[in-house]
Amino acid sequence: MSAGTTGFLFAPFSIGVVGGSRLGTRLLDRLSGRWVAFGAFGVAAISGTGLGGASVAAKNAGTAVVGETDRGIASGLLNTAPQLGSALGTAVISTVALGSVTDLPSGIFVALGAAVVGTAATLGLSGPRVTAGTAHWERGQP
Structure with a gap:
């Protein structure tokens, strides 16, 4: 596809992220940060709309648990980590997809399985638990 066509096809995803x-x-004003993130x-598994909401919940949680003087550093780390x-x-998943099987569609499913297993493995490594008693982000307050 041309660059213009590709950009046009990505527009709905980008609009979904913003929305x-x-x-x-x-939602952070009405629900706990954990429910918004969940x-x-x-x-996010379906559309860009979830990616935008998850990003807001993660940034809110990440900056709420640090002191006022460290919020800039925390924000920088939160913006760098996804990149x-x-x-x-991408490097790992494409290596798995292209190196594990002989045909690309099967490799994509193997890579997707590896991504799901990796994501599930990191769920228990989230660090300190943030609760309504330790930070205000649970109620959507800064």
């Missing part, structure tokens, strides 16, 4: 970010911000990650993760994840 999800706005929705995620509004729902958003579920939707680094995407780069490394």
Whole structure:
């Protein structure tokens, strides 16, 4: 496809991310950060709308648990980590997809399985638990 056609086809995804970010911000006023993140990650498997909501919930949680003087550093780390993760994840998943089987469609399913297993393995490595008693982000407050 041409660059213009590709950009046009990615537009709905990008609009979904922006819409999800706005929705995620509004939902944080009504629901706990954990529920917003849980729902958003579920939707992210389907569309860009979930990606936007999950990003808002993650940034809110990540900056709420640090002191005022460290919020800039935390924000920088929260913005860098997805970029680094995407780069490394793409390298690993494409290596698995192309090196594990002889045909690409089967390799994609093997890589998808590896991504699901890797994601499930990291669920227990989330660090300190944030609760309503330790941070205000649970109620959507900064």
